Amino acid sequence: MSDGWQSLIVKEFSRLTAGGTPSTTKMEYWSNGTIPWLSSGEVHKKRIRYVDGYITEEGLKNSAAKLIPIKTLLVALAGQGKTRGTVAITEIETTTNQSIAGIIVDKGICYPDYLFFNLDSRYDELRSISGGSGRAGLNLEILGNIDVSLPPLPEQKKIASILTSVDEVIENTQKKIDKLQDLKKATMNELLTKGIGHTEFKDSELGRIPKSWEVKSLEHVCKKIWIGLVTTMTKFYVEKGIPLIRNSDIKETGINMSKLIQLDIDFSKKHSSRAVQKGDVVTVHTGDIGTSAVINDLLNGAQGFATLNSRVNKSLIVPQFYAQILNSEDFKLRAKRVVTGDGRDNLNLKDFVELLISVPQSLSEQEKIVTTLLSLEQNIERLIHKLTQTQSLKKALMQDLLTGKVRVQV
Structure with missing residues (x-):
């Protein structure tokens, strides 16, 4: 001591x-x-x-x-x-x-x-x-x-003061994240229903939408929609192979790469028709249904485990726009109305492909909407990174200061 x-x-x-x-x-x-x-x-x-x-x-x-x-x-x-x-x-x-x-x-x-x-x-x-x-x-x-x-009382107070200051940074950063997430949610709702610069609107199956937009089912804007591997594959897990994307890996901001399981290459090749490519969109089929992310370069050729996979028709819809729609509160609410299962919701492929979305005919407008929403997401991710770093700093400080490993000057 x-x-x-x-x-x-x-x-x-x-x-x-x-x-x-x-x-x-x-x-x-x-x-x-x-x-x-x-x-x-x-x-x-x-x-x-x-x-x-x-x-x-x-x-x-x-x-x-x-x-x-x-x-x-x-x-x-x-x-x-x-x-x-x-x-x-x-x-x-x-x-x-x-x-x-x-x-x-x-x-x-x-x-x-x-x-x-x-x-x-x-x-x-x-x-x-x-x-x-x-x-x-x-x-x-x-x-x-x-x-x-x-430690002596003055040292206790100094240690508490240092850790309280770190807590304040954590709390303020979390408040900023919460505000930005609320802003993103409101902006998403505005842009995905009213678009950019429209003055004329019409009634549709999904409510009021810009006059030039169209309501289409997912299968009409995609070249292919399929479900990922559904067989038991534990024995084919390896240290280095083909990434296997599980439903829990899919986040609105992208695929969580830190916990991906690797699948045997030969086994994956036998099921190459189910593999995803760069630009495909993977969607949660069970759990937080509807949550979607776009496949990037690093995951080109990956497999999904019971994921709903979409290969969009890029002449009709931008992949990132498609993912933003699927991540919207409105789409998730509608998806939940058709889920099945006891206790754990499942969004079946046959129901998924029939779900409707409203789509701008202009790919340029889709890209502008995506740019705005991705900018907000990047700001949120930056703050989340700062939060994680500060939380790690606090953990290290607690280990040092509360044990006397590092003494503070009073």
Whole structure:
């Protein structure tokens, strides 16, 4: 341990408490409530500045709920999915349900934000000490006995300040991404229904569209539409071969190259008629149906595993425009109306080819629409890259600063 640091367990410098839930059958405990009440699912907010629920004074008095102060550490004791072990810190006074532990620290020993980052970095550890998977859970005793390495208080504050600054960059970048994604969605809806510079419109099966546009089925604008390989191919997976595109690899911004499986070359050659070429469009057949991407140079000759593949007639439609239409909210909603399957939606080939789209006769207009939308996508991708880099930086800083590997100057 670094000089000047000490190892204490949480209960040596904190008071631990749990919340409660007023009876949901008594409206007087909830109706017009003004006291914030937090459920375990909201711990994912990390910094609790607002809550979704409120209780009344009567609800507070007649339940195990307790009002906890600002800068209380919160740990989800249980919850669905990945909730258990999630850590947050309050920026408001609030109450919580019984599935959340509150850690109120002695600020003369521990700086709350430092403990927040310390415990937040130990998510996997918290889940493992709570009993693993299934319905395992944490409790106040387990949390109270967790060891924490504490540097001198001024150093705790400096470390927390550095990590908070990084968090602010992450939060602001995410806000910019969200705004751009909303802008792209609105721009896509505008351009794919009204086009560019049109003044005359007509009614169609798909609603109002520019007078010069036409409504066509997918099979009418494509030379070929087919489904990818559907046989079991695990034994043909190799380290280096032909890329195999799965439905989960298809994203609106392109194919996720990082997780592609490689397929035996000889096996792929036997099914060459199903291979995709540069300019083809692959579409999710099961899962996030409708999501589509254009095949680039690197994936020329790749195979798709149960993907819906389209080879467009380039004299009628630009491949990137075709993909943008398939990625639109309107198209996906219409596709979902014809899906089949129990639990997991499947978009069958026979239904897919009959789906309608509205198409500008002018390829030039299609290309202009694509250019506008791709520009927005590129800006979003740039910000996502920045977000990923900043998140990696934070992870490295936490590893260095919270262990004393790198000391900060106070």
